[in-house]
Amino acid sequence: MAYRPNVVGVDTAGSNDKDGLYEFVVHLEDGTMCRVFYNRFPEWKLTNISRLLKTPCPICRKDYICNCFEKFKGDIDVQLRDGRIEQLLA
Numbered sequence: 001m002a003y004r005p006n007v008v009g010v011d012t013a014g015s016n017d018k019d020g021l022y023e024f025v026v027h028l029e030d031g032t033m034c035r036v037f038y039n040r041f042p043e044w045k046l047t048n049i050s051r052l053l054k055t056p057c058p059i060c061r062k063d064y065i066c067n068c069f070e071k072f073k074g075d076i077d078v079q080l081r082d083g084r085i086e087q088l089l090a
């Protein structure tokens with residue numbers, strides 16, 4: 001069964017409005033949390049993603065650093081930009 005991240009929430013973890021840099025913590029349906037970094041200039045771009053090590057990776061089951069979520073950057077980016085970031089920063 002292919003893994004598919006489903007974003008259920010997002011919190012702002014840090015921001016620098018002047019430079020357009022933002023850090024968010026993303027909550028996925030399975031309890032996984034990821035830290036993502038965005039640069040909003042010239043347009044919103046997800047620059048980095050890493051899983052928080054609170055729970056084992058749902059893909060490879062490791063409880064230490066892995067790169068599995070690199071593959072899902074685009075998927076998570078689409079879900080975050082579907083209104084969630086605007087809501088947070090409004």
Ligand SMILES: [Zn+2]
Nearest residue numbers: 057060066068
């Ligand atoms: Zn993994």
